Amino acid sequence: SQKIEQNSEALNIQEGKTATLTCNYTNYSPAYLQWYRQDPGRGPVFLLLIRENEKEKRKERLKVTFDTTLKQSLFHITASQPADSATYLCALDDMRFGAGTRLTVKP
Amino acid sequence: GAVVSQHPSRVICKSGTSVKIECRSLDFQATTMFWYRQFPKQSLMLMATSNEGSKATYEQGVEKDKFLINHASLTLSTLTVTSAHPEDSSFYICSARVDRRDYGYTFGSGTRLTVV
Numbered sequence: 001s002q003k004i005e006q007n008s009e010a011l012n013i014q015e016g017k018t019a020t021l022t023c024n025y026t027n028y029s030p031a032y033l034q035w036y037r038q039d040p041g042r043g044p045v046f047l048l049l050i051r052e053n054e055k056e057k058r059k060e061r062l063k064v065t066f067d068t069t070l071k072q073s074l075f076h077i078t079a080s081q082p083a084d085s086a087t088y089l090c091a092l093d094d095m096r097f098g099a100g101t102r103l104t105v106k107p
Numbered sequence: 108g109a110v111v112s113q114h115p116s117r118v119i120c121k122s123g124t125s126v127k128i129e130c131r132s133l134d135f136q137a138t139t140m141f142w143y144r145q146f147p148k149q150s151l152m153l154m155a156t157s158n159e160g161s162k163a164t165y166e167q168g169v170e171k172d173k174f175l176i177n178h179a180s181l182t183l184s185t186l187t188v189t190s191a192h193p194e195d196s197s198f199y200i201c202s203a204r205v206d207r208r209d210y211g212y213t214f215g216s217g218t219r220l221t222v223v
Contacts, residue, residue: 095212
């Protein structure tokens with residue numbers, strides 16, 4: 001069965017730096033991959049979707065890459081701010097989620 | 108746009124009773140909705156896929172007789188936790204997709220269920 005993994009449970013960075021989160025999957029070939037943000041006690045909020053034929057996608061300070069050979073997606077937040085502190089989740093096209101990475105941006 | 112309204116946001120019930128959670132797509136039609144549960148500091152666990160007008164598809168290990176899902180219209184899906192027990196206490200969330208290219212899924216705000 002397929003498996004989706006987010007390697008880091010938690011990531012702490014300094015304000016202004018770039019945060020890079022990793023999502024790996026196995027035994028599956030998704031047509032697309034998604035990234036969501038979740039704040040405590042709230043439902044996830046959609047951020048970006050990247051398709052299998054796309055290498056990179058950007059939205060404001062967010063950038064997502066998708067390497068179907070490595071079966072990996074990277075999620076970058078540039079010029080990070082304390083308000084970016086949250087849990088970030090990746091999901092395959094079958095709506096199964098990784099465990100999430102809790103990002104903390106320190107002022 | 109693309110709002111999913113989920114109610115109630117919090118519910119406390121006695122062990123052995125049933126609780127119904129509603130999810131409504133307010134400004135779009137949702138032929139498919141997904142139901143998740145989430146334990147503290149853990150990720151979303153997919154419970155079932157709810158399809159309008161047909162039976163839900165449950166994930167392995169999820170008791171369909173305990174977690175009743177009904178998707179009677181294109182804007183409403185319900186999850187009923189029957190004969191709830193303390194171990195059913197969790198955060199339940201629904202999601203639906205807007206049929207728009209490169210648009211992900213919209214989630215409800217979640218229901219915190221506490222069974223006492």
